[in-house]
Amino acid sequence: MGENKLYCMRCFEAMEDSSNTCPHCGWHNGDQVKNALPYGTLLGEKYLVGQAVHVNGAGITYAALEAKTAQKVEVREFYPHTIAVRGETGASVLPVSGAELKFSDYLSEFERYAQKLLRVSDTKHIQRAIDTFSQNNTQYIVFSFTESVSLRQYVEEHGVLSWAQCEQFFYPVIHTLGAIYAQNVEHLGISPNTLRITKDDKMIVTGFDIQSVRRAGTDLIEDIFPGCWALEQYSKTKICDEVTDVYGLCASLLFALTGAAPMEAPKRKQDPRLMISKNILKQLPEQVIPAIANGLQVDPSRRTSSFSRFSAELAAEPTVVEKFVETETVRSLPSGSGRTPSKRRVPAFLWLVASFVFTLVVIFAVTSVWFKDSPFSPQSIVPFIKDPGVVEEKQTLEVPNLVGMEYDKLPPLNRKGQKI
16 A cells, blocks of 8 residues: 555545545545544554444444455454443553453453354355454454445345345355354344345345344343344343344345334234235245244244254255254154064065155145145135235234144144134
8 A cells, every 4th residue: 555545444445636525435534433443543563444334332343454455354343332431542442440340251252252253254155254363452353345235225225025036145144154053153133234235146144243232131232133133132141042043034034025024022922923915925935934934933942943944944845844853843744654674575675665655645745735724825824815906915924833843733723824
């Protein structure tokens, strides 16, 4: 970087004159956000700080530039506003009087989380952590930068997504979240704000942060995502883990399909219904609504508890779903006979073929009956639509608790999904 070269402090494109307006992104090089580092601060001896682009209870995220390579990055600074202040230099971060121990505890959590993120930095479809270091009595995490817009902005500009678009965007992210959870990395802030769409039409997960800012009851200002926070996040004692992120992902998927997130989880304790228009329902495969509904169960013990299981339900893969029968699968499918020939001495090959055909017949029959009688099938959804002529009228669907129930033990239902 030339010493006399002028850069936009938001997009870091070169500016040819001293104008305060960037010709590339239209941003004005005005005042920095309150309590943020001054423009041009050098961190880690190589990261040039620009505009603060995101602020929450745990810290500040800056647009930044790696000085030697001119690579755009984002730098996350631990700065807990409720218990910290800037030092005299304007750069150091100091705990307020009496909050030294709390500051130290949260800083340690931030440092541990940074190491977790570095561990999964090679994972696709996430904003990668590429560096972390200590400076100014605090900790920094450097993330890769990818040009993108939030899912919320994308839907506002392009309208709700079709199921084909959702498959394209969400399936890779679902598998990615399952992969990082396998390495003990949680997010707890999945929402239309933290899911972003890149220029090459890929969805990535951004907005990683410590758990203490993703739940109520801590000393930090919680970073709430209305409609996407699971019920357990409103408690300071409940466990938040993969089942929590499943809720946020399902809420975001519902937003992509309908343009609206569910009601806040505490309100859904009294009214768990989901609002979906008739027109959208007609365009969705039969298995999608039951899968989303189970991922949005208010009670975490009844919710789809892993991304692998959610993926199986969403894709309607009955042979895969069978693998989860012993761990609260949403709907259990009977497996084929496990008997093996012992006395009739029929050739093993014929037994194998017969067993395979029998299993296919059973799965086909059960699946047909299931979707025919399911309260979420097109036939049973029709009674919920009061006025078929009003295409965009929103309907309320009761979300039944199907978790842990085997098919042959389900109570009989009439066409309206009501118990007989």
